[in-house]
Amino acid sequence: MTLTRRNGRLGGLALALTCSLALSACGGDSSDDEATGPLKELGKTEGQVSILAWPGYVEDGSNDPNADWVSSFEEKTGCKVTSKVYGTSDEAFNLAKSGDYDVVAASGDLTLRMVAAKAAAEVNTDLVPNYEKVFDFLKDQEWNTVDGKNYGVPHGYGANLLMYNSDVVKPAPTSWDVVFDKASEHKGKVTAYDSPIYIADAAMYLMATQPDLGIENPYALDEDQLAAAVDLLKAQRGHVGEYWSDYLKEAQAFKTGDSVVGTTWQVIANTIDQDNVKVTVPEEGVTGWNDTWMISSKSKNPNCAYAWLNHIEDPEINAQATQYFGESPNSQEACDFAEPGFCESYHAGDEAYSDKIWYWRTPIEDCLDGRTDVTCTDYSDWTKAWTEIKG
Amino acid sequence: MTAPSTPVVAAPSGAATRRASSFLATRPRVRLGLLLAAPLTWLVLVYVVALAALLVTALWSVDSFTGEIDRSLTLDNLREITTESLYRTVTLRTLGVALLVTVIDVVVALPIAFYMAKVASPRARRLLVVAVLTPLWASYLVKAFAWRSMLSEGGLVDWVLNPFGASTPGYGLTAVVLTQAYIWLPYVILPIYAGMERVPDSLLEAAGDLGASSGRTVRTVVMPLVLPAVLAGSIFSFSLTLGDYISVNIVGGANQMLGNLVYTNVGAANNLPLAAAIALVPIVIMLGYLAAVRRTGALDNL
Incomplete structure (x- = not known):
């Protein structure tokens, strides 16, 4: 009898103990959450860092002997760099969530998703000395700062341009209508970027050609506006030879003449390097990107990650990297290191020009243009629309 | 059957094997079970479980903004692929x-x-x-x-x-x-x-x-x-x-x-x-x- 009673009491005690243990564990967790802020100070570098970036952002000279800003970083910090390139922000999002990458170069249609998914860590910009040199109009923007907390440092910005083969596309196009309303002239040789975000290009074209739709921001589309953009893209689909997300695939298609007109990045035109392949900024404007170097919330090499952020923010390095990719650098000092005329041609530091580029954003239900009377279509709606467009 | 002259102590392992074999000889089902255990485990794990996982995953959904998977069951995906x-x-x-x-x-x-x-x-x-x-x-x-x-x-x-x-x-x-x-x-x-x-x-x-x-x-x-x-x-x-x-x-x-x-x-x-x-x-x-x-x-x- 006594034995059983004691056992029972012991059992109760054990239960209570487990509870309190569990509780304290819980308490510990929540206090950890509150304490999670940016890194306060840097320690010893870990010896390696893995980077996920757009093609042309992390070059060690193996693609082009003149483009190498990884070797100097490795020598200076002792952090061995491994890098992976991606073709679309969606691809990057999945890769970044795996936690295998310490540093991610993210465009504006990715950064907020990274923050929302808790895949990005808050960045203490004091630990990135070169940050102070960055153009002010790139700092604390809605795509790199949430609730006053910085989630990364700016890299550079640029536009999605119109590329065409001047042997075939005559006269030289000045409007996006060559890939939309007049796409039939180059049936089967039109190309477009293979990502739902390309819907914004169609919406931007509609802003100019169909003002009665009332589109104010190509990333804030209500259902009717999205439907109009989808119709335009479905009509375009009949003339598209192939969509591209791999930049080398587009480069090859333009070289052989399988594609003659379509959206592109400056770096692709540079890769092709043929006199008859030209790029232009059409009159309707352009969509573009404004990229941010982020640190993964699961990074095991935060010190090397910060070291990389500082390295790539260095005006000389930033000038090399942005010049290689064909985009505007992030600081005035970088322009001093760039080739003469480079910053002028990319309008670096020209805030008014930068304001005219529709930087990639993640479409969300709360309309980005400030409308409150309608619900906007979010990125999952865009993704669904995109598979339908491709059919 | 063990011959009576065989010293049991001298060959314990032989005896165990023999006992096992006589045990199996009279039970064809156990024999079959042991024979098939390894390939069946492989088949079940690699094919059947994977297929079942696929089927179950098809019944989940995804939060569009954060990309987190919502594990409550819904037929939405199946409805979508059959109706669209x-x-x-x-x-x-x-x-x-x-x-x-x-x-x-x-x-x-x-x-x-x-x-x-x-x-x-x-x-x-x-x-x-x-x-x-x-x-x-x-x-x-x-x-x-x-x-x-x-x-x-x-x-x-x-x-x-x-x-x-x-x-x-x-x-x-x-x-x-x-x-x-x-x-x-x-x-x-x-x-x-x-x-x-x-x-x-x-x-x-x-x-x-x-x-x-x-x-x-x-x-x-x-x-x-x-x-x-x-x-x-x-x-x-x-x-x-x-x-x-x-x-x-x-x-x-x-x-x-x-x-x-x-x-x-x-x-x-x-x-x-x-x-x-x-x-x-x-x-x-x-x-x-x-x-x-x-x-x-x-x-x-x-």
Whole structure:
């Protein structure tokens, strides 16, 4: 009898103990959450860092002997760099969530998703000395700062341009209508970027050609506006030879003449390097990107990650990297290191020009243009629309 | 039975083995169970559990902004792929490509296999087998990209066809069918060749002696005997094409097949549950195909 009673009491005690243990564990967790802020100070570098970036952002000279800003970083910090390139922000999002990458170069249609998914860590910009040199109009923007907390440092910005083969596309196009309303002239040789975000290009074209739709921001589309953009893209689909997300695939298609007109990045035109392949900024404007170097919330090499952020923010390095990719650098000092005329041609530091580029954003239900009377279509709606467009 | 003279202490392990074997000898079910345990575990874990996981995943959903998976069960994905016209169109397109590839492969493979098995000298036969197998040494991607450059504007196909007033079909479904038919051809030739080898020469001679024409011999003697092999080969080309997405990406132009929808939903849209639901479509088609093949009795003769 006594034995059983004691056992029972012991059992109760054990239960209570487990509870309190569990509780304290819980308490510990929540206090950890509150304490999670940016890194306060840097320690010893870990010896390696893995980077996920757009093609042309992390070059060690193996693609082009003149483009190498990884070797100097490795020598200076002792952090061995491994890098992976991606073709679309969606691809990057999945890769970044795996936690295998310490540093991610993210465009504006990715950064907020990274923050929302808790895949990005808050960045203490004091630990990135070169940050102070960055153009002010790139700092604390809605795509790199949430609730006053910085989630990364700016890299550079640029536009999605119109590329065409001047042997075939005559006269030289000045409007996006060559890939939309007049796409039939180059049936089967039109190309477009293979990502739902390309819907914004169609919406931007509609802003100019169909003002009665009332589109104010190509990333804030209500259902009717999205439907109009989808119709335009479905009509375009009949003339598209192939969509591209791999930049080398587009480069090859333009070289052989399988594609003659379509959206592109400056770096692709540079890769092709043929006199008859030209790029232009059409009159309707352009969509573009404004990229941010982020640190993964699961990074095991935060010190090397910060070291990389500082390295790539260095005006000389930033000038090399942005010049290689064909985009505007992030600081005035970088322009001093760039080739003469480079910053002028990319309008670096020209805030008014930068304001005219529709930087990639993640479409969300709360309309980005400030409308409150309608619900906007979010990125999952865009993704669904995109598979339908491709059919 | 243990002989009484055997010292039990001297050979304990021998005794244990013997006891085990006599235990098993009287229990055929246990014997069978032990024999099948390893392969069945493998089969169940790798195939059945994976399929079940796929089915369950298809019933989940995804939070569109954060990309987190919501594990409450819903039929939305299945409803979407059965009601939306997009999935019907893509399924039909994929089926069409798979059937066309299979037909082309069988038509090309039959004469080659017949020649290899019945006409060629043993030396030539060995060389032909090597020739059929050689393309398998090159990677799939290399072959698909080779077709991309051959089919491009001003490429090899263009150069060959231009004198006849034709030009390259360009990137599109035709290119996909060509590429797939080329890549899967060895997988169709080999089973048909094996089937042809099993057709006794005496039957062909008897048909000839009885006055049957070559066409009639092929129709009434060879074909019925190699049909199981043809169907086996067709399972390869059909199922492999059904799930392919890489060559469509490389030479398919703007077209999508079922595999591409799975790929974009995993890679771009980050919608694993919808991808799982789409992946069920080719599985259902394959089950139907295998059931149809089974009705012909072809599987019994493999």
